[in-house]
Amino acid sequence: MPRCHLVSALPLRRAFSHKAPCARLSLSPSLLRPGQSPRALLPAPRHKALGRYSPPPSERLVSTATTITPSPTTTTDLPPALEPYSPPKTGLLSRLPTSWVPYAELVRLDKPTGSYYLFFPCLFSSLMAAPMVGASIPSVVGTSLLFFAGAIIMRGAGCAINDLWDRNLDPHVTRTRLRPIARGAITPFQGLVFTGTQLLAGLAILLQFPPSCFFYATPSLLFVAAYPLAKRVTYYPQFVLGLTFSWGAIMGFPALGVDLMSNSAALTAAGLLYSSNIAWTVLYDMIYAHMDIKDDAKAGIKSIALKHDAQTKQVLTGLAITQIALLAGAGIASGAGPAFFIGSCGGALVTLGIMIKRVNLKSVKDCWWWFVNGCWITGGVMSLGMAADYLVRYVEEGDEDSEKSTA
Incomplete structure (x- = not known):
């Protein structure tokens, strides 16, 4: 039998390059059309047999000029990737050594508004207590500066305690x-040690005040520690924050030598001023809470903003009225004059009214603006009214003393 040499058109050509027996191809004449050569029934050459594949019409792709609309399941519907942490490039923190930056961020050194909110009640009580005991201007200024230093330190300690409590919640909030x-x-552990250092520094500031201040200040530490826990068990953690941040409204009286236990007018004034500041704290922190309202709902964090989202403006209005009424009561109890009621009470009424009307609670940026600037706008006019009342009464008391000495 003759032998033939097969060369395959497939990549396995080398496997068939050996000589192998093959059968002679026989073609039946019945398969040929008239005039057709038998060669036409042989397989086509490789370059003709392997033509370009053309899929059926149902599987053909659309033209490249056609715009393809992504389906709802494509990655275009996924949330944008969150930006990673980057060290501060500007501001105070950018000038600190790299190892100090996390601790400065922990105490919110780059966001001092919380320290101002903690300081204002101390300033209010100092200015309200000063005319009741005839305190000198240098004494009031020195006391206020000590309070300011203490506010920065204790606010930092409070932030550290809050972050220790929330270390498993904070990663879920943008x-x-x-x-x-x-x-x-x-x-x-490092955060705990740093917090202890801050508390010791706060104690050093506290010891600069009269000894009675130590006993008045100690209970506030319970509220400092309890606030982060309150966010897990109640929709009104802002009230606990108010109890904490408003404590300075009491401290100014003993700091200037007023014995609250023996002076009923001062005790009444301190109590009403403290309550007024609680209402103010809940008010501004309710605006602040609206910045995190969506993330808080997902993370299971409770807040007054979540509880009263649909009635926020009404709640803010009620808090403002309560704050001003209690502030006026404190002024009456302390014997304040017209400058206090016009400047402090009237100023608070106007500034809070404007803020409540204009704040856009659906805008994070707008809520932050009013939280930061409302601190100085409302706190500033209240301080100026109290300072004006103190100076007027201080001058009047000086005139009375000079008249008595000449008589």
């Missing part, structure tokens, strides 16, 4: 996910 403990730049 605004807080890059805080030092949440992102792992500071371990919980």
Whole structure:
């Protein structure tokens, strides 16, 4: 039998390059059309047999000029990737050594508004207590500066305690996910040690005041520690924050030598001023809470903003009225004059009214603006009214003393 040499058109050509027996191809004449050569029934050459594949019409792709609309399941519907942490490039923190930056962020050194909110009640009580005991201007200024230093330190300690409590919640909130403990730049143990150092520094400031201040200040530490826990068990953690941040409304009286236990007028004034500041704290922190309202709902964090989202403006209005009424009561109890009621009470009424009307609670940026600037607008006019009342009464008392000495 003759032998033939097969060369396959497939890539396995080398496997068939050996000589192998093959059968002679026989073609039946019945398969040929008239005039057709038998060669036509042989397989086509490789370059003709392997033509371009053309899919059936049902599987053909659309033209490249056609715009393809992505389906709802494509990645275009996924939330944008969150930006990673980057060290501060500007501001105070950018000038600090790299190892200090996480601790400065922990105490919110770059966001001092909370320290101002903690300081204002101390200033209010100092200015209200000063005319009741005839305190000198240098004494009031020195006391206020000590309070300011203490506010910065204790606010930092409060932030550290808050972040230690919230170390498992902060990573789930957009605004807080890059805080030092949440992102792992500071371990919980390091945060605890740093908090203890801050509390010792706060104690050093406190010891500069009269000894009675130590006993008045100590209970406030319970509220400092309880506030982060309140967010887990109640929709009104802002009330607990108010109890904490307003404590300075009591401290100004003993700091200037007023014995609250023996002076009923001063005790009444301090109590009403403290209550007024609680209402103010809940008011501004309710606006602040609206910045995190969506993330808080997902993370299971409770707040007054979530509880009364649909009635926020009405609640804010009620808080403002309560704050001003209690402030006026404190002025009456302390014997304040017209400058206090016009400047402090009237100023608070106007500034709070404007803020409540204009704040856009659906805008994070707008809520932050009013939280920061409302501190100085409302706190500033209240301080100026109290300072004016103190100076007027201080001058009047000086005139009375000079008349008595000449008589």
